[in-house]
Amino acid sequence: MNRPTPSPGSAPARLTGFGRLLRNELWKLFGKKRTYIGFVMFLLAQNLIALVFKLTRASAPMQRLLESAGHTAEAYLSVLTIATIMLVPVAAFLLPLYVALVGGDLVAKEAEDGTLRMILARPVSRVRLLAVKWVAGALFGMSLCLALGVFGLAFARLYFPWGGLFVWMPEQGIFGVFDGAAGLARYLAAHAMLVTEAVSILGLAFMFSCFNVKPAAATILGLSVIFVSFILEHIPYFAEYRDWFLTWHLHLWQYMFAERVPWWRVGQSLSLLVGFNATFFAVGLAVFHARDIKT
Amino acid sequence: MSLPASAGATSEPLIELRGLSKRFGARPALESLDLTVHRGDIYGLLGHNGAGKSTAIGLMLGQVWPTAGTARICGHDVHRDRRRALARVGAIFETPAFYDYLSGWRNLEIFSQYTAVTPAARLREVADWVGLSARIHSRVRTYSHGMRARLALAQALLPQPELLILDEPAGGLDPEGIHELRQTLLRLHAELGLTLLLSSHLLSEVEQLCTRIAVLRQGRKVFEGTLAEVRQASNWVRLGTRDFAAAARRLQEAGLVRQVRDGAYLQPAPGVEPDVLVRRLVDWGMPVYEIARAQQTLEAFYLTLMHPGTGSRPAPVPDVGS
Numbered sequence: 001m002n003r004p005t006p007s008p009g010s011a012p013a014r015l016t017g018f019g020r021l022l023r024n025e026l027w028k029l030f031g032k033k034r035t036y037i038g039f040v041m042f043l044l045a046q047n048l049i050a051l052v053f054k055l056t057r058a059s060a061p062m063q064r065l066l067e068s069a070g071h072t073a074e075a076y077l078s079v080l081t082i083a084t085i086m087l088v089p090v091a092a093f094l095l096p097l098y099v100a101l102v103g104g105d106l107v108a109k110e111a112e113d114g115t116l117r118m119i120l121a122r123p124v125s126r127v128r129l130l131a132v133k134w135v136a137g138a139l140f141g142m143s144l145c146l147a148l149g150v151f152g153l154a155f156a157r158l159y160f161p162w163g164g165l166f167v168w169m170p171e172q173g174i175f176g177v178f179d180g181a182a183g184l185a186r187y188l189a190a191h192a193m194l195v196t197e198a199v200s201i202l203g204l205a206f207m208f209s210c211f212n213v214k215p216a217a218a219t220i221l222g223l224s225v226i227f228v229s230f231i232l233e234h235i236p237y238f239a240e241y242r243d244w245f246l247t248w249h250l251h252l253w254q255y256m257f258a259e260r261v262p263w264w265r266v267g268q269s270l271s272l273l274v275g276f277n278a279t280f281f282a283v284g285l286a287v288f289h290a291r292d293i294k295t
Numbered sequence: 296m297s298l299p300a301s302a303g304a305t306s307e308p309l310i311e312l313r314g315l316s317k318r319f320g321a322r323p324a325l326e327s328l329d330l331t332v333h334r335g336d337i338y339g340l341l342g343h344n345g346a347g348k349s350t351a352i353g354l355m356l357g358q359v360w361p362t363a364g365t366a367r368i369c370g371h372d373v374h375r376d377r378r379r380a381l382a383r384v385g386a387i388f389e390t391p392a393f394y395d396y397l398s399g400w401r402n403l404e405i406f407s408q409y410t411a412v413t414p415a416a417r418l419r420e421v422a423d424w425v426g427l428s429a430r431i432h433s434r435v436r437t438y439s440h441g442m443r444a445r446l447a448l449a450q451a452l453l454p455q456p457e458l459l460i461l462d463e464p465a466g467g468l469d470p471e472g473i474h475e476l477r478q479t480l481l482r483l484h485a486e487l488g489l490t491l492l493l494s495s496h497l498l499s500e501v502e503q504l505c506t507r508i509a510v511l512r513q514g515r516k517v518f519e520g521t522l523a524e525v526r527q528a529s530n531w532v533r534l535g536t537r538d539f540a541a542a543a544r545r546l547q548e549a550g551l552v553r554q555v556r557d558g559a560y561l562q563p564a565p566g567v568e569p570d571v572l573v574r575r576l577v578d579w580g581m582p583v584y585e586i587a588r589a590q591q592t593l594e595a596f597y598l599t600l601m602h603p604g605t606g607s608r609p610a611p612v613p614d615v616g617s
Contacts, residue, residue, distance in 0.1 A: 123384075
């Protein structure tokens with residue numbers, strides 16, 4: 001058995017070392033059926049929401065609100081409005097669940113299955129391995145947000161006409177009315193910001209995945225932290241401390257629908273999310289680096 | 296097969312463990328292990344469950360952090376420079392784990408890329424060598440146990456290793472699978488000149504494969520040496536004479552023999568060599584047709600090490616003289 005020299009044009013030679021490992025991780029991640037559970041559930045949930053709006057009088061309060069503000073309701077009972085309404089519950093409940101599921105799997109599932117021991121019999125550093133896995137997870141989070149946006153528009157278009165965007169988020173004090181083009185830009189910007197939520201929750205579950213725990217435990221721990229943070233954030237007495245709560249900074253995407261986007265607040269939260277994510281990764285790495293990998 | 300065939304061991308050490316210890320909490324798993332595997336060795340690591348074999352292998356592969364000591368693989372400290380230490384090392388574990396939902400080919404691609412760029416031609420070559428070409432594009436979940444074992448071998452061979460580390464490689468294989476594995480390992484040693492280190496419970500396998508062994512008991516090395524040394528480690532001698540019972544009785548009465556068994560074997564008293572026995576028997580007018588040190592089986596030797604103080608055979612043998 002000779003060691004053939006790779007030809008310069010061959011696929012492996014075109015990629016850098018990190019690129020090859022990233023491609024491996026993506027093969028592993030997207031080769032699993034459970035990776036697609038999130039996509040399928042988005043599809044079902046968004047269809048269901050669109051159908052409820054189409055077949056019931058669920059849009060009546062919204063129409064009254066628009067008319068009381070002097071707008072023509074029909075112009076805003078549109079693809080963009082319904083897709084944005086779909087976005088709120090999915091981003092609040094389904095997205096955290098599925099990114100935490102995948103984040104919790106990334107290391108712990110490989111440790112449980114024994115493939116981690118096979119990998120660590122190779123001359124790859126643990127730092128590099130974790131970095132590649134985190135990036136693959138982040139790409140998954142991005143793809144989930146992209147799917148959420150595309151599915152939302154596609155399914156809303158099945159039942160509603162194109163038109164302006166109307167958004168009402170009382171908790172954030174957002175009441176936005178936009179024409180079609182501006183509405184689409186806001187919708188896309190919101191999904192781009194939603195990536196920060198997806199990646200942060202994934203990063204949190206990923207950190208727990210680096211501990212010596214089962215994949216389900218890593219997912220549950222990640223979601224528990226999110227729920228606890230969410231509960232604390234909503235206790236009125238803690239209002240002045242909410243900058244300390246992770247979930248407070250995960251609502252960035254909602255500000256993309258404000259008449260005037262509070263960019264200072266967005267920038268502040270983004271920088272804090274970078275800090276949170278760096279901390280999650282550093283803790284996960286420290287724990288993983290110190291671990292003994294055994295059967 | 297490009298590597299030079301070198302079935303014989305050389306003095307170049309590929310594995311050097313020095314004072315290697317590992318504790319899991321308060322429990323010592325391995326205590327001050329010194330071990331050297333030279334290029335060309337087929338080295339067997341023996342011991343009961345929990346003796347520390349897998350921990351030692353984990354330490355060699357940098358998967359387990361030592362409490363004390365160093366592990367040098369291919370001349371490099373595996374815990375400080377794993378990239379160089381493991382660049383030419385392949386490993387196979389008792390239950391090889393794969394991404395079952397992917398094809399064998401994809402699994403080989405994934406595992407090999409952790410070492411270096413591996414062209415498709417090399418993957419095909421290795422798949423062919425282990426006899427998996429026909430099914431290499433099928434999902435691993437459809438593979439039999441034997442096919443998984445061959446895939447494990449293929450992934451271990453991809454980095455063109457100099458050293459192959461096998462942790463209980465025959466676990467779960469049927470007799471035919473064990474035979475096939477043994478032949479493959481011997482072929483790898485003979486044709487590719489690979490140095491092999493394997494841990495095993497199967498003493499017969501180790502006896503048929505290995506040139507050197509180490510025995511671990513409760514985390515401590517209790518023996519390291521060649522199989523020839525194991526066989527010669529017996530303190531029994533086989534005596535051929537006209538009346539064995541009478542000869543044995545007189546030798547026991549003279550305090551030259553401690554035990555007698557099987558109508559042919561004597562255990563000389565400490566410090567008594569076979570030539571002394573021969574001289575005394577000839578003096579007594581008893582003919583000596585044959586006297587030779589008894590060859591010891593690995594099993595008997597192993598059991599002696601595991602149960603020190605019980606002699607080389609576990610079962611007591613009736614004394615002819617009583």
